[in-house]
Amino acid sequence: MKTMHRLALAATAFVGIAAAAIGAARADDMNDPYRQPALDALKGKSIVYLPISIGFDLAQAWGGVVKTEAERYGMKFKSQDPNWNTGAMAQGLTSLIAEKPDVIVTQNPDLQSLARLLKQANAAGIVVIQMNMQGAVQTDAFVGPDFIAMGEQAAKMVVAKCGKGTETSHKVSIVQGVLTGGVSYYQVQGIKKVFEANPEIKVVSSQAADWDASKARAITETVLQQNPDLCGVIDVWDGQGVGTGAAIKQAGKQDQVYFVTSGGGAQSMCDRLADGTFSAAINYDAPGMGRDAFTAISAVLQAKQKAGTMKFQLYSPTRVMTKADVKAGTCWDPEQYAKLLR
Amino acid sequence: MKRQGDGRRMRVWTRYFNQERIVFALTVLLLILFALTLPKFLAPSNLLSLVRSVAVLGILGLGMLVVVLGRGIDLSLVATMAISVAWSLQLAASGLSVASAMGIGLLLALGMSLVTGILIAYAEIPSLFATLAMATFVYGFGRAHLITGTDVVYLPPNIGMLAGLGQGALFGIPMPIVVAAVVALIAYLFLRYTKPGRFIYAIGDNLASARIGGVPVRPILVAQYVIAGGIAFVAGLVTATSAEAMNTRVVNSNMIYDVILVVVLGGVGLSGGRGNVRNVIVGALLIGVLMNGMTIMDVQYTIQNVIKSLILLLAIVVDSILNPRDEQTGQQGDI
Numbered sequence: 001m002k003t004m005h006r007l008a009l010a011a012t013a014f015v016g017i018a019a020a021a022i023g024a025a026r027a028d029d030m031n032d033p034y035r036q037p038a039l040d041a042l043k044g045k046s047i048v049y050l051p052i053s054i055g056f057d058l059a060q061a062w063g064g065v066v067k068t069e070a071e072r073y074g075m076k077f078k079s080q081d082p083n084w085n086t087g088a089m090a091q092g093l094t095s096l097i098a099e100k101p102d103v104i105v106t107q108n109p110d111l112q113s114l115a116r117l118l119k120q121a122n123a124a125g126i127v128v129i130q131m132n133m134q135g136a137v138q139t140d141a142f143v144g145p146d147f148i149a150m151g152e153q154a155a156k157m158v159v160a161k162c163g164k165g166t167e168t169s170h171k172v173s174i175v176q177g178v179l180t181g182g183v184s185y186y187q188v189q190g191i192k193k194v195f196e197a198n199p200e201i202k203v204v205s206s207q208a209a210d211w212d213a214s215k216a217r218a219i220t221e222t223v224l225q226q227n228p229d230l231c232g233v234i235d236v237w238d239g240q241g242v243g244t245g246a247a248i249k250q251a252g253k254q255d256q257v258y259f260v261t262s263g264g265g266a267q268s269m270c271d272r273l274a275d276g277t278f279s280a281a282i283n284y285d286a287p288g289m290g291r292d293a294f295t296a297i298s299a300v301l302q303a304k305q306k307a308g309t310m311k312f313q314l315y316s317p318t319r320v321m322t323k324a325d326v327k328a329g330t331c332w333d334p335e336q337y338a339k340l341l342r
Numbered sequence: 343m344k345r346q347g348d349g350r351r352m353r354v355w356t357r358y359f360n361q362e363r364i365v366f367a368l369t370v371l372l373l374i375l376f377a378l379t380l381p382k383f384l385a386p387s388n389l390l391s392l393v394r395s396v397a398v399l400g401i402l403g404l405g406m407l408v409v410v411l412g413r414g415i416d417l418s419l420v421a422t423m424a425i426s427v428a429w430s431l432q433l434a435a436s437g438l439s440v441a442s443a444m445g446i447g448l449l450l451a452l453g454m455s456l457v458t459g460i461l462i463a464y465a466e467i468p469s470l471f472a473t474l475a476m477a478t479f480v481y482g483f484g485r486a487h488l489i490t491g492t493d494v495v496y497l498p499p500n501i502g503m504l505a506g507l508g509q510g511a512l513f514g515i516p517m518p519i520v521v522a523a524v525v526a527l528i529a530y531l532f533l534r535y536t537k538p539g540r541f542i543y544a545i546g547d548n549l550a551s552a553r554i555g556g557v558p559v560r561p562i563l564v565a566q567y568v569i570a571g572g573i574a575f576v577a578g579l580v581t582a583t584s585a586e587a588m589n590t591r592v593v594n595s596n597m598i599y600d601v602i603l604v605v606v607l608g609g610v611g612l613s614g615g616r617g618n619v620r621n622v623i624v625g626a627l628l629i630g631v632l633m634n635g636m637t638i639m640d641v642q643y644t645i646q647n648v649i650k651s652l653i654l655l656l657a658i659v660v661d662s663i664l665n666p667r668d669e670q671t672g673q674q675g676d677i
Contacts, residue, residue: 055485055493055590083485084594179642205640212592213494214585215643218395222637225388226381239494243585250509250584268496275499277586335491342490 041302042073045102049079050092051131052109054341056239057266057334058286059107062131064337065290066105066297073298076101079341086113093117096126103127103297108135110180122308127300129293133182138311141296145262145284146315147183151190154234154260154282157320161258162231164200169229174206175216175244177236184208187236187262204230213243220247230257238263238272238281245277262318264289270331273323284316287332292316361609362621364660368653369628376635383638390516396604396630397518398577402597403604403622404529405573410605411533412566413546413614414469418458418477419574420598425484426451427578428495428588432488435498444504448575450488454480455571459564481593489590497586508583518580525573530619538562546614596647603654604629628653 047070051059063079070077078101082088086109096104097120104126108114115137121128128139162168174191177184188206195201205223209216216235224230224247233248235241241261248257259279263269264286272278292314303310321330376383402419409416430447434440454476461472489495497505510517533539541562544552553559582588608625610617632653636646 053493053591057492060492084591179644205637207637207640208643210595210643212595213587213589214581214592217585218633219637221391221395222388222634225385225391226638242494242496242587246509246584246586266492271496271499338491 038298038302039073041304042075042298044074044076045301046076046078047103047105047297048096048099048101049077049105050082050089050096051105051107052082052089052133053084054079054081054338055083057268058132058264058289060334060337060341061264061266061286061332062105062290062293064340065287066294067340069291069294070297084109086110090114090117093121097121097124100124100126102301103129105129105131105293105297107131108133108182110178111136111182111185112180125307127297127307129296131289131293135182138313140300140308140310141293141312141314143289143292143296143314144182144316145282145318146313147186148190148193149315150262150282150284150318151187151192151236152194153190153318153320154187154262155191155194157260157280158232158234158258159194159198159201162201163198166231168231169202169227170200171202171204171227171230172232172234173204173220173223173227173230175219175233175235175240176206176208177211177240179208181211184236191234209235209240209243211237211240213240213246215243216240217243217247220244221251224248224251224253224257228253232258232260235259235261237261238269238278241278241281242268242272245272249277265321265331266334267331269321270326273321274326276323280320280322282318283321284318287337289316361607361658361660362624365607365609365628366624368656369624369631372628372631372635376631376638380635380638383635388634390514390519392630392634393627394516394518395633396626397516397522398581399600399604399629400522400622400626401525401573401577401580402601403608403626404525404619405570405577406601406605407610407617407619407622408529408533408542408573409469409566409570410610410612411546411614411617412542412563413549414462414563414566415473415602415612416455416458416469416567416570417473417598418454418480419570419601420595421477421480421484421593422451422454422571423574423578423581424588424590424593425480425488426454426575427582428590429484429488430579431495431498431501431582431588432491434500435495440501440504444579448572451571451575451578452568455567455574456564458571459567462567463560463563477593477598481590485590493590495582495588495590497582501583504579505583508580508585518584521576521580525576526619526623529573533618538565542566543615546616548615600629603650606658607654 049063049066053059054063067077080092082092089109090113093114094117104121108130115135118128118135118139119137122139130139130142132144134142158172162170162172176188195203204227207219209219233244235244238261245259248254248259254276261278262282265283269281273281296314382388405419406416426447429450430443433443433446458473458476461467462469507517507521512520541557544557545559545562549559578588604625605622606612607628608621610621632650
C-alpha cells in the first residue's frame with residue numbers, strides 16, 4: 001500500500017513537472033510581447049509608390065525592395081508611373097491625397113513642384129517618405145545621400161588630381177542634371193564650396209544635360225574641343241555620365257581627364273568603371289535606400305503618431321569605387337527589381 | 343514708269359532672298375560673329391564637332407523632309423527611332439547576334455511606319471493625328487512589352503564594329519557626319535532623279551491633279567512614311583553608338599520639334615511640294631552654329647531654347663515680310 005502511495009505520488013509529481021514544463025514552453029511562445037503590436041501596426045496598411053518614373057534603375061531598386069518588405073508584413077503596395085511628367089505626377093499626388101493611403105513614397109522632380117502637395121498629404125494624415133530628391137518641404141522622412149557632402153567629396157577628389165601642386169591645367173567641367181532637381185542643385189552647391197576654397201581650380205563649363213546622356217555627350221565634346229587640356233569632369237549622375245564618359249573616350253583623353261560621377265550602383269556603373277569610362281564613382285547603393293525607406297515606414301507606423309510629427313533625414317551611406325572594386329556581383333541588376341514592380 | 347521699274351527691281355530682290363537664303367545669311371553672320379568673339383571657334387576640330395552635333399538632327403530632318411514634301415508630317419519619327427533601336431540593343435544584349443538584332447529592330451521601325459502610312463493613305467486620317475497617335479502607341483507598346491528593364495538601354499559590349507557608326511571616323515571626319523552625308527546624298531538622288539521621288543513633289547503640290555495625272559497616290563504616300571521610318575532607325579543607331587546608350591526618354595523631349603524646326607527653318611514649305619535636301623542642311627547648320635557657340639559661351643540650355651525659338655520666329659517673320667502669302671497658301675492653309 002505504501003509503495004502504491006509512493007508510486008502515485010511520483011506519478012503526480014511527474015505529471016506536474018511535465019505539465020509545468022509544457023506550460024513553461026507555452027509561456028515562452030507568448031513571451032515576445034512586442035512582436036504582435038509591431039506586426040499589427042503594419043498589417044493591412046497601404047503604401048503607394050510614386051517616383052518620377054519607374055523606368056530607371058534607382059526607382060526600380062527602391063520600389064522593388066519596399067514592395068518585397070511590404071508584402072512580407074501583409075501591407076498593400078501599389079505603384080504609379082508618371083513617366084517623367086511633372087504634371088502627371090502632381091495630378092497623381094492630388095488624387096492620392098483624396099484616396100488617403102497610409103503611406104506615400106515619392107521623389108521630387110525639382111525643389112518646388114510637389115512641395116505644397118506633400119505638405120497637404122501630411123496634413124491629411126498620410127505619411128510621406130521622400131526619396132533621393134528632397135523638395136522644399138520636410139515630411140516624415142527623407143531617404144537619400146547627403147548630396148551637399150557628396151558634391152564636396154567629388155570636388156575634393158578632383159582637387160586632389162587637378163588642384164594645387166599638380167602639373168595640370170587645373171581646368172574642370174561640371175555636368176549638371178536638371179538645374180532645379182535636388183540631386184543636381186545640392187551637389188553643385190557642395191562642389192562650388194570646395195572649388196571656392198581652391199581658387200586655382202578653373203571651372204570652364206557648368207551646364208545642365210537634363211538627365212540625358214546624349215546631351216551630356218554633346219556638351220562634353222564641345223568643352224573638350226575648347227579646352228583640350230581639361231583635367232577633370234564631375235557629372236552629377238552616372239545615368240547621363242555614360243554620355244559624358246563616351247565623349248572623353250572618343251576624344252582619346254581617358255588618361256588625361258579624371259572623371260567622377262555618382263549613382264545607385266546598378267550594373268551599368270560597374271561596367272563603365274571596368275571599361276574605364278568612369279575614373280571613379282560614388283555609389284549610394286539604391287537597394288540600401290529601399291531598405292532605409294521601409295525602415296522609416298515601419299518606424300513611423302509603429303510610433304503611431306500623427307503623420308509629419310517626427311521629421312528626419314536618413315542619409316544613405318556612400319562608397320567610392322574605382323575599377324579595382326569591381327567584381328562579379330558588386331553591382332545589382334535593375335531588371336531583377338523591375339520585374340517585381342511589373 | 344520709273345516707280346514701276348523700282349517695284350520690279352524690289353520684287354526681284356525679295357525673290358532672291360527666300361527663307362533658305364535668309365537662314366543661310368544668318369548662319370554666316372553668326373559664324374563671323376562667333377569667329378571674332380570666341381577663341382578656337384574656327385578650329386577645324388570645333389567645326390567638325392559643330393556639324394557632328396547636328397548630324398542626328400539632320401538625318402531625322404531628311405526623313406521629315408520626305409514626308410513633308412508630300413504635304414504630310416511625321417510626329418512619330420523620334421518614337422520610332424528610340425524604340426526600334428533600344429529594342430535592337432536589348433536583343434543584342436540578351437545574346438542575339440548583332441546582325442539579327444539590328445534586322446529585327448529595322449523591321450519594327452519599317453513595320454510601324456507601314457501601319458502609319460496605311461492609316462494615312464488608305465484610312466485617310468490626317469497625318470498630324472495619325473502620327474501623333476502612332477508616336478504614343480509605339481512608345482507605350484515598346485515600353486510595356488519590348489523594353490522591359492530600364493528606359494535607357496546601354497550599348498552591349500558585343501556590339502563590335504557597329505560602334506564605329508557613332509564613334510569612328512573616315513579620313514578624319516567623324517562617322518555621324520559621314521552617315522548624314524550619305525543619307526543626304528541618297529535622299530537627294532531619290533527625290534530628284536527617281537520616279538517616286540518626283541511623284542512625291544507632285545502629290546505635295548496638288549494631290550488631286552497628281553492622281554488625275556496617273557500617279558499612284560496611295561502607295562507613294564505609304565512609301566514616304568516607310569522611308570522616314572527607315573531613316574529614323576539609322577538616326578537612332580548613330581545616336582546610340584555615339585552616346586553608348588539609347589535613351590527612350592527622348593520621346594518625351596522636344597526633339598521632334600527640333601526636327602520640324604530644322605526642316606521649316608531651312609525653308610521647306612509645310613504645305614508640301616516645296617523644298618529640297620539643301621534646305622534641311624542649311625537649317626541644321628544654323629542650329630549647329632547656334633548650339634555650338636552657346637555651349638562655348640556656357641549658356642544654359644533653357645536659355646538656349648529661348649534663343650533658338652527667337653531665331654526661328656525671326657526667320658519666319660522676315661520670310662513672311664519678303665515673301666507675302668500668295669493666294670494658294672491663303673486658300674490651303676499651311677498644313
